[in-house]
Amino acid sequence: MKGCQPLFSGTRRSPSVFRSAMSFFSSCAAALAVASPATALSWEQPRGVQQYGTFFxxxxxxxxxxxxxxxGGTAGLxxxxxxxxxxxxxxxxxxxGTFSEISNGNNSQVPAYSYSSVSGDGEYVNPWIDWELNTVPQPQLQGNTLLYAQGKGxxxxxxxxxxxxxxxxxxxxDYWAAQVGDDSYRWDNMRQFFDKSVHVTAHNNSLRVANASVTDYAVTASLQTGGPLQVSWSNFAMPxxxxxxxxxxxxxxxxxxNFFSDGNLHGAAYNPSTIDPKYQTRSxxxxxxxxxxxxxxxxxxVYPMTQAMEILFDDDKRATGVRVQSVGRNYTLSVEKEVILSAGVMHSPQLLMVSGVGPRxxxxxxxxxxxxxxPGVGQNMHDSCNAGGVTFPVSVISTAIRQRDAEYEARAEEQFNTNGTGILTNTGGDVLSFEKLPEAYRSQLSNGTRERLAxxxxxxPETEYVLSSSGSTLEGASATEQNxxxxxxxxxxxxxxGNLTIQSGSMHDKPVISTNWLLDEADQEVAVQSYRRIREFxxxxxxxxxxxxxxxxxVSTDADLLDFIKGAVSPIHHATSTCMMGRVNETMAVVDSMARVFGVKGLRVIDSSSFRFTPPxxxxxxxxxxxxxxxEDIKRSLSGE
Known part of the structure; x- marks a missing residue:
């Protein structure tokens, strides 16, 4: 299967899929039709906007x-x-955007199909759920222009x-807290907010083969009774x-x-995922x-399919609302308290600049x-990058089997639909490992690079190694008879x-993005030694x-490896800090430690763009x-704390 997958006949879909779809269709009908007062549920929405049985x-x-x-993304919702x-x-x-259950079907629900959503291959791009953003040519990456996936919906x-x-x-x-001068960002203080979002369900080893059991992972009571986001493990381990x-x-x-939850990353383990354990679908x-x-x-x-065009300010530089556009109509959503910008690492700085906040x-x-x-708006982009990897043919199955074996794929669909088991419950990469380069490799780095890393x-950790059964490093691997x-x-x-800027004063024009991966020679040196480490694995x-x-x-010399890496680099989509958090006296800081934008009032940026940096x-x-x-900071300020 390639590209957008058709819905399976008889597909098991979680109730949320049906709720979203039915809410969407019924709400659209209510919004577009003339409702009869005798049959419609109606009430007065805030400040006189009337709606009919809908949250739209x-x-x-x-x-x-x-x-x-x-x-309405990860942070916004x-x-x-x-x-x-x-x-x-x-x-x-x-x-x-809108509901991905409608606009992207099973590609947004079935874990195994997630690879098509993060692939750098433009063939897989669905403009209903992606912004189709590209970097400018990157000279340090052989002049390549790279697709940078960003969720839309x-x-x-x-x-x-x-x-x-x-x-x-x-x-x-702890470093973040020191950089911004606010101890509330220290690990011991942030952990409660990690726990607050999630409901962690322990692994089900009875559905995994014996040599792929998830062992010694203690799921505390607080994690089992936390927030609405489902976190668990796949019911299938890649061989x-x-x-x-x-x-x-x-x-x-x-x-x-510790399943990467207690602040220690050095080591390897099966990683948890945002999978609903009841249905093995995306959460x-x-x-x-x-x-x-x-x-x-x-x-x-909720205003779906609605583009924010400009943040509006009064003469006192207070944000008073947002000019928006949907179905060809321009209108204004005003605020009594604050505008909260959560448009993502690329579009939050773009909207700030279009609205008059940015480099003069x-x-x-x-x-x-x-x-x-x-001047810091759009600057300081901090991003991990995928530096490629080392690929071998193996005697166990990879995800390539689904492309070449129709019978296997049919059985996989039946397993998924029947009881939420099988290869479709796995994204294709289910093991993570992190480390600082061991001394045998670190000693090969220049003195300057070692000082920078310090x-x-x-x-x-400087490097993360991902075990991938998708064969993604090898172009065309899925079409061969080999795994x-x-x-x-x-x-x-x-x-x-990296950085980004604008090409006009319109949000309809895409931002101009330069990720600058490997621009720093220290990153080049680490990448080369990481390849040597992988060959040891x-x-x-x-x-x-x-x-x-x-x-x-x-491909064995440092020069040859670096040349290969420059052609292999692709996004892993972890960019942050284009509206960087910092202190009031930092020229390049955009927001304070409560995410309030410097230089204006009534405006916050709450998404990954306001991170201080990308945590490892x-x-x-x-x-x-x-x-x-x-x-929580906002709610406390409202209560006078």
């Missing part, structure tokens, strides 16, 4: 709310739903990521993963038993936070009136910084059926915790 806002009608959240728990507050969410990137749930290191959050773990351990990698901010808000009858109003020179060049000269906290797997490299201690794997397929053993690893858990913490 009406396109084209001005309205006023206490809070308007721009962006989290903060909006938490604020709406207070029934005395009116909260609106503006989202350019209710749930944002949580509807199209690879669902990995993993928290950063203790030291990284290579157990062999790969043995190789990692044989090469000196410690075994982790996103839409299926968790939004559905919970809807079912509880909270004060939340950029704004004036695009004919935009300057509201606040903030700037990170002691527990911050290919790879051990991939993510540079989680990256020192390079492979020397302990005894299920290979042929020689190294990629990059091949003749995958950003999904960090984004939920960030939103939980800042939502």
């Amino acid at each position: 806002g009406l396109p084209g009608q001005n309205a006023t709310y206490d809070y308007v959240v721009v962006g 989290t903060v909006a739903s938490r604020l709406a728990e207070n029934r005395s507050l009116s909260v609106a969410v503006v989202e350019p 209710l749930g944002g990137s949580s509807i199209r990521n690879q669902m990995i749930y993993q928290r950063g290191s203790r030291g990284s959050y 290579f993963s157990s062999w790969g773990l043995k190789a990692l351990f044989a090469a000196g990698m410690p075994r982790l038993s 996103s901010s839409e299926s968790s936070f939004l559905q919970q808000a809807i079912e509880s009858g909270s004060s939340l109003t 020179k950029t704004l004036e060049e695009n004919g935009i009136q300057v509201v606040a000269d903030r 700037e990170w906290p002691d527990d911050w 290919y797997v790879d051990i991939g490299i993510l540079l989680v201690g990256a020192l390079s910084r 492979w020397s302990h794997v005894n299920i290979t059926t042929g020689p190294e397929e990629s990059p091949r053993t003749n 690893g995958h950003t999904q858990a960090a984004t939920y915790a960030h939103a939980e913490k800042l939502a």
Whole structure:
């Protein structure tokens, strides 16, 4: 199967899929039809906007709310739903996309199909759920232009990521707190907000083969009774993963038993994912936070398929609302309290600049009136990158079997539909490992690079190794008769910084993005030594059926490896900090530690763009915790704390 998968006949779909779809269709009908007073449920929405049995806002009608959240993504739906728990507050969410259950079908629900959503291959791009953003040509990457996937729809990137749930290191959050001058970001203080979002269900080893059991993972009571986001393990382990773990351990990698949740990342283990254990389907901010808000009858109003065009300010530089556009209609959503910008790492800084908050020179060049000269808007982009990996043919199955064996795929669909088991419950990569380069490899780094890496906290790993059974490093592998797997490299201690800017004063024009991966020579050195480390891992794997397929053993010098890496780099979609958090006296800081934008009033940025940096690893858990913490900050400020 390739591209968008058709819905299976008789597909098992979680109730949230039906709730979302039925709510969407019935709400659209209510919004577009002339409802009869005798048959419609109607009530007065905040400040006079009337709706008919729906939580959707009406396109084209001005309205006023206490809070308007721009962006219904991972952070946006989290903060909006938490604020709406207070029934005395009116909260609106503006989202350019819609429900992924409708716009992307099983590709957004079935874990095995998640790879198509994060692939750098434009053939897989679905514009209903993706912004189709590309970087400018990257000279340090052989001039390549790279597709950078960004979620579009209710749930944002949580509807199209690879669902990995993993928290950063203790030291990284203590470092964040020190950088912004606010101890509330220390690990011991942030942990409650990680726990608050999730409902963790222990692994079901009875459905996994014996040598792929998830062992020694203690799921505490607080995690089992936490928030609406479902976190669990797949009911199927990729066969290579157990062999790969043995190789990692044989090469000196410690075994982790904390499922990456206690602030220690150094080691390897089966990773948990945002999978609903009951159905083995994706759990996103839409299926968790939004559905919970809807079912509880909270004060939340959603404007789907609605683009925020401009944040509006009064003469006192206070945000008064947002000019939006949907179904060809322009109208204004005003606020009594604050605008909360949660449009994501690429679009939050773009909307700030379009609205007059950003580098003065950029704004004036695009004919935009300057509201606040903030040179850091769009700068400081911090992102891990996928530096490729080392691929071998193996004697166990990979996901390639689904492309070439129709009978196997049919059985897999039947297993998934019948009882939520089989290969379709697995994303194709279910083992993570992190480390600082061992001394044998670290000693090959230049003195300057070792000094630069020492700037990170002691527990911050430089590299992450991902065991992937998708054969993604080898182009065309899925079409062959062989099973290919790879051990991939993510540079989680990256020192390079990217940026973005605008090409006009319109949100309809895409931002101009330069990720600058490998621009810092220290990142290049780490990537080369990481490849050598991976080859050591492979020397302990005894299920290979042929020689190294990629990059091949003749690619052996530092120069040859670096040249290969430059052509292999692709996004892992962990960019942050384009509206960087910092202190008031930092020129490049955009928001303070409560996410309030410097230079204006009544405006916050709550999403990964307001991170101080990208914590080591995958950003999904960090984004939920960030939103939980800042939502709590707002609620406390309302109560006078």
